[in-house]
Amino acid sequence: MKKKAFAQYLPLFVGLFLIFGFVSCDRILPFAPGPINNPPEVQEPITNDFTLLKACIGKSQSEASALLTSHGFTAGNDSKYYKTENGVTKEVHIHSIGNVEMNVLNNDFDTLKQVFTQWMNEIRNSMAYTKLVRSSFKLRTDWNNGNQIFNTPEELINALSTVSPAEGMIASFSGNDNYANQYSLTLYPIFNGVYMQIVNQRVGQPSDDFTESDLENEDLQKHILISKVDYLTFRYKGFYALNVTDKLNSGNEIPFMADYQFPGDFGHIKFYYQNINNLLMDGSIIWMGCGELNFPASFRAGLPMAKGLRYPGQSHISFIDDSGTYVNVTDENELQHIWQSVSRQKEFQHYYQHSSKKVAVYLYTPSVGVGNPADAYYLVFTEQ
Numbered sequence: 185m186k187k188k189a190f191a192q193y194l195p196l197f198v199g200l201f202l203i204f205g206f207v208s209c210d211r212i213l214p215f216a217p218g219p220i221n222n223p224p225e226v227q228e229p230i231t232n233d234f235t236l237l238k239a240c241i242g243k244s245q246s247e248a249s250a251l252l253t254s255h256g257f258t259a260g261n262d263s264k265y266y267k268t269e270n271g272v273t274k275e276v277h278i279h280s281i282g283n284v285e286m287n288v289l290n291n292d293f294d295t296l297k298q299v300f301t302q303w304m305n306e307i308r309n310s311m312a313y314t315k316l317v318r319s320s321f322k323l324r325t326d327w328n329n330g331n332q333i334f335n336t337p338e339e340l341i342n343a344l345s346t347v348s349p350a351e352g353m354i355a356s357f358s359g360n361d362n363y364a365n366q367y368s369l370t371l372y373p374i375f376n377g378v379y380m381q382i383v384n385q386r387v388g389q390p391s392d393d394f395t396e397s398d399l400e401n402e403d404l405q406k407h408i409l410i411s412k413v414d415y416l417t418f419r420y421k422g423f424y425a426l427n428v429t430d431k432l433n434s435g436n437e438i439p440f441m442a443d444y445q446f447p448g449d450f451g452h453i454k455f456y457y458q459n460i461n462n463l464l465m466d467g468s469i470i471w472m473g474c475g476e477l478n479f480p481a482s483f484r485a486g487l488p489m490a491k492g493l494r495y496p497g498q499s500h501i502s503f504i505d506d507s508g509t510y511v512n513v514t515d516e517n518e519l520q521h522i523w524q525s526v527s528r529q530k531e532f533q534h535y536y537q538h539s540s541k542k543v544a545v546y547l548y549t550p551s552v553g554v555g556n557p558a559d560a561y562y563l564v565f566t567e568q
Contacts, residue, residue, distance in 0.1 A: 217397035217487055222419075225363045226311070230255065233274065233286060234306035237380060240276075240284045241365065242387045248278045272299065282387035289377045293349040299378045300355060300371040301341050307369065308337040312361055317418055317521055319359035327352030349373050364416045364558065385558040394422065394485035399531055403484075407431055408438075408457065408464065408567050409535040411526045412483050415547065415560035418521040422483025423531050428462040438541050438567050440464075440508030447471045447552055455508055455546070455565075465563055467548055474559050475550035492527035493536070495520050501543040504565075510542060519545065526564050538568040 230236050236255055240248040249259060257265040257276060265276040272295060277285040288299045307313055321334040323343050334340045337357065344355050355371040364386045370379045406425035414421055432439050443454040451469040456462050468475030501519060502510050513519070522545055526532045536543065544565040551559045 217399055220394050220397055220485060220488060222393045222395075228311040232306045234303060234310055234312075234380065237276065237284055237286050237382055238310075238312060238365075240278060241282060241382055241384050244281065245278055248284070252276055282384040283381070285379065285381040287377055287379050289375075291376050293373055296371055296373065296376070296378050297344060297347075300344065300369065303369055303378070303380050304337050304341055304357060307357065307367065312365065312367070315361035315363065316359045317362050317416075318517075320357065322354070322356050323347070324352060324354045326350040344371075360416050360557075362417045362419065364414075366416070366557070385556070392421065393419070396485060397487045398485045399487035403486075403531060404534045408565060409531060410464065410480060410483075411529070411532055411564040411566070413522050413525050413562040413564060415562060416557055418525050420486070420488070420525045420529060421561065423486045423529070424480035424483050425531070426464075426480075428457040430458055430462070432458060433540075436540060436542055437510055438544050438565055440504060440544070440565075442506060442508035444506040445469075447475075450475075451552075453506060453546075453548065464565065465546070465548075467550060469550055469552055472553040473551060474556065477548065477550070486532075487530035489528050489530055489533065492524055493533060495523045495527075499542070501545065504544045504546050510544065522562055522564060532564075532566060535566040535568040539566060541567045 227239060228235055230239050236251070239251060243251065249265070252265045253259065255267075257267045257274075259265055263278075265278075267274050267276075272288055272290065275287045275289070277287070279285065286303075288296065290296055290299075321337060321340040322331045323334070323340060324331050325347055332343060334343065340355065340357065347353065347355075351374060353371075353373050357369040358367065360366045364384050366383045368379070368381045368383075371377075372379065403423075403425050407427045408425065410424045410426070412421040412423070413419070439458045441456040441458060441460070443452070443456075445451040445453075447469040449471050451471075452467065452475070453469060454466045455464040457464055463479055465477070466479040467477040498512050498516065498519070501523060502512055503519070505511050527536070546563045546565070547560060548563055549555055549560045
């Protein structure tokens, strides 16, 4: 077959491979490991308050100051920046290279609603919105009513348009994208303000993204695959493969044994396969601090593929709790994102297609109390 013809039918071959699984040569890697491409975030043009605030992320104080003043803001004596338009004054706070905030403080409730609606629409129409992996839209009309939950910005804005000021009233949007940017927009009438904040705790930190795939044939011959997925971004952060003793081939669930210590100050979570001779994970948990994963101590890149597998539902993948018990959830959005990440990996495809056990997902949160979502990640256990 000529190279051009082979290239033309390559997607078909890959599709058939994913549909029918591995055959007699399943120990052979289909493609040679190579570079892993993680495209950087692209800064969109500055056209409004949100895109201006977003552009301040990653900039030094002097760079952010120059950017704001070039867009009509004036530096104040309190390290804030001010701009008044149509009788409304906006304040910008540059808390750090990865933490910026814009506020409007005003005694008029209708003005606050207009600003909230404007900023919500700016976020909705931005490139950042298309990269969101989580989002939440809430409205509480007073202290006596609970939160109303909405699926879209439009639903929240429409509900807010008929609301009158009352004690305990709050409207809010929060979410994060696949670049670890965390967004929040809140209308607090009790404080006479609207607050828009963008935080990225990874800015200025060394990247832990893999740049080169490294899967070996022997990695596919172990019993258990542990995959790591970042909580904020759902990016794949590597794999660890190991063998266990007394392997149980029957049943449809991995036989976890758990040792969980609640973090009054210091706690931990340990998972074993069936008995304490088979450690699967060991991580400390610290109240008002941050623990660390002691085992596995490191993860490798693996081999990313062009396509993932179709999401199979909670009959084949689900969360486990601190006791190692499989639990179902009503909202499968997180599971679907996790699946999209791990199922694009050659190593996961191999273990999953040779497994009779349900894939288990554990959310490891090493920091609790005022927990930091940037510290958390998922550990995905697959047994073959």
